[in-house]
Amino acid sequence: MLRRTLLKFIYQHKHKNLVAYGQLLKQWEQFSLADSKQLQMKHLNELLLHAVEHVPYYKNLFSKNLWDKDGLINMDAFKQLPVLEKSSLNQSFEQLKSNGSDRQTWKHNATGGSTGEPARFMQDINYAEWNAATKMFYDGWTGYELGCKKVVIWGAERDIKGGLLKKFRQYLYNKMIINAYQLKSEEMLSYVRGLNRAKPTQVLGYASCLYDFARYIDQKKLTIYSPKAIMSSAEVLYPHMRELIERVFQAPVFNRYGSREMGDMACECTQHNGLHISMPTHYVEVIREDGKEALPGEMGHIVVTGLTNYAMPLIRYRTGDLGMWAENSCDCGCAWPLLQSIVGRAPDALSTAKGDRVHAYYFNQLFFVESEQIWIKKFQVVQEDYDQIYIYVTFHPEDKSTLADYAERTNAINVRIRKVMGEQCQISWVKVDEIPPAPSGKHCYVYSKVGVEALSA
Numbered sequence: 001m002l003r004r005t006l007l008k009f010i011y012q013h014k015h016k017n018l019v020a021y022g023q024l025l026k027q028w029e030q031f032s033l034a035d036s037k038q039l040q041m042k043h044l045n046e047l048l049l050h051a052v053e054h055v056p057y058y059k060n061l062f063s064k065n066l067w068d069k070d071g072l073i074n075m076d077a078f079k080q081l082p083v084l085e086k087s088s089l090n091q092s093f094e095q096l097k098s099n100g101s102d103r104q105t106w107k108h109n110a111t112g113g114s115t116g117e118p119a120r121f122m123q124d125i126n127y128a129e130w131n132a133a134t135k136m137f138y139d140g141w142t143g144y145e146l147g148c149k150k151v152v153i154w155g156a157e158r159d160i161k162g163g164l165l166k167k168f169r170q171y172l173y174n175k176m177i178i179n180a181y182q183l184k185s186e187e188m189l190s191y192v193r194g195l196n197r198a199k200p201t202q203v204l205g206y207a208s209c210l211y212d213f214a215r216y217i218d219q220k221k222l223t224i225y226s227p228k229a230i231m232s233s234a235e236v237l238y239p240h241m242r243e244l245i246e247r248v249f250q251a252p253v254f255n256r257y258g259s260r261e262m263g264d265m266a267c268e269c270t271q272h273n274g275l276h277i278s279m280p281t282h283y284v285e286v287i288r289e290d291g292k293e294a295l296p297g298e299m300g301h302i303v304v305t306g307l308t309n310y311a312m313p314l315i316r317y318r319t320g321d322l323g324m325w326a327e328n329s330c331d332c333g334c335a336w337p338l339l340q341s342i343v344g345r346a347p348d349a350l351s352t353a354k355g356d357r358v359h360a361y362y363f364n365q366l367f368f369v370e371s372e373q374i375w376i377k378k379f380q381v382v383q384e385d386y387d388q389i390y391i392y393v394t395f396h397p398e399d400k401s402t403l404a405d406y407a408e409r410t411n412a413i414n415v416r417i418r419k420v421m422g423e424q425c426q427i428s429w430v431k432v433d434e435i436p437p438a439p440s441g442k443h444c445y446v447y448s449k450v451g452v453e454a455l456s457a
């Protein structure tokens, strides 16, 4: 009770915008499709007007015919705008930044992408608040409310360790966090016990980690508490994964779709007919190989315009994921269109001799997110044997680091890798001109030649 009262007080006073945005989303989900479209066009227009005024990249790109004589967006002209590629974020980083005066609220963020080349971008406080509000709003669909217990299987090493303040935050937000970067087999049993004690309303996690966790419980024939819902996020959820997770936890899985660049943009409702796009915050297109708009049921590239980040507006941004519009609508009362069958690349994981798994995202975090220096252009981590890792890197041509800088940074990364892979792990750095594809031909940024069923030990 005390916790909920305290939380409500904090949200009312410290996160006023977030609370207000959450309430707006609740109103907007009841809009008809026509009203939702109108609202979305209003938000898109506001973003485009900001972009043409304040963002050099778009100032050059937009022409007058993007608006009609009444000031409304000419959608045919909009759809002619070139698609913004992940690689352009770095190439045009400075031009894509707005010249707004609110820079103190901006945060740097980065994503590795499937080829190990980071895309860097800036996000403002308005985006962060909308994103948090969207998460809370989607949580509501699963039956979760602020202050309820949540178990999170997430790649958040920094959140797990830490002092009293972090412990207090976990208490306050009623979260138990399981480190998804490193699902250690010997710790798995304690996670299961912890979850059973916690009796969470919701379990949230990366699809692959939820799957690994469920697989462990299944193999060991353990009993697990059944939460109200499981929220799967950040990765592709394949049907076999959903089936196992639902069977083991005896709870429905809600699939949520988002990315670091765009935040959360789609989620399943209780009907599980597909993922409703959050129309007021995202304009989503599905585009076929030939550049035409995909019809429902036709696979295409997911191209998104984020409507809330004014620091660095990403307009018609190719997410790198494939997906299709659902052929049917949903009768849950929400008119927002449904995405179905999102196909991306499932990230790989490394394994230790003990059977621990180290998630590919861990390396992305080390190379690109925690290090703000732009020195590595692309990387690839290849595990040759349990205790032998090769790191292939290409450096940025404009990078002016000295050999001492490289030594310092690579040593720091080696320390972090040995922490999860073991002290005996040999790490070799190899400078290359091009990152070679994996044997399968895929451009994986992390892959292992150690073929083990990691969690069966």
Ligand SMILES: [Zn+2]
Pocket (backbone or CB within 6 Å): 269, 270, 271, 272, 273, 276, 330, 331, 332, 333, 334
């Ligand atoms: Zn629905």
